[in-house]
Amino acid sequence: MSKTEIVFIVLAIAADGFATSWFTAALHKKLNEKLDFKFPLFISAGRTLLMTIGILAGFYAGSLMPESNYLIGLSLLSVVGIKSGIEAFNFNPEERVIFVDNNKTMLLLALAGSIGAFITGIGLGVAGCGLIFTIAVTATSTLILSSLGVKAGQTYGYKPEIRFAGLLPGIVIVAIWLRLLTLNFI
Helix, strand or coil: CCHHHHHHHHHHHHHHHHHHHHHHHHHHHHCCCCCCCCHHHHHHHHHHHHHHHHHHHHHHHHHHCCCCHHHHHHHHHHHHHHHHHHHHHCCCHHHHCCCCCCHHHHHHHHHHCCHHHHHHHHHHHHHCCCHHHHHHHHHHHHHHHHHHHHHHHHHHCCCHHHHHHHHHHHHHHHHHHHHHHHHHHC
C-alpha cells in the first residue's frame, strides 16, 4: 500500500471528525454557548489513539496469519468504507449533535466517534502499513479538519446536507479497496 493511498484512507476517516465538529459547533451556536477550544484536540487525539491501537493490533494479528493478511486487511477497509457510506444515508441528528459541556463529554464523543478509525487501523496494520507515517497523518489531518468543522459550524450553523460528508469517504475507501484488490489479486 502506497503512502498516497494511506493518506487518502486517513483523510476519509478524518472527514467524519469534520462532520461531527460541524454539527457540535452548530448546536453550540444555536444555543448561544461557547464550544471549548480543546474540542478539535480531543477529536484528533481520540482518532489518533484508536488508529494507533488498531494498527498495533493489526500488526499482531497479521503476524498470526501471514499468508492471508493483506487480503484480510483490505477486507476490513472495505467494511469501514461501506459502513461510512451507509451512515451518511441513515443520518440521525441525535447521534451527531451533542452538547459538549465538559472534558468528559468531549472524551466520550471523541472515543465513540473513533471506532471507524480503530477498525481502519486494524486493516492497515494487518496489511502491513507503516505506523509512524500513518499516525502523523491521522493526527494532523483530523486536527485540521475538526478545526475547520468547528469554524464552519460556528459560521454557517446547522446544515443537514453535511451528513453526506460521510458518503465521500466511504466511496474513497471502497475505491482504494477495489484498486488494491484488482492490482494484487486479479
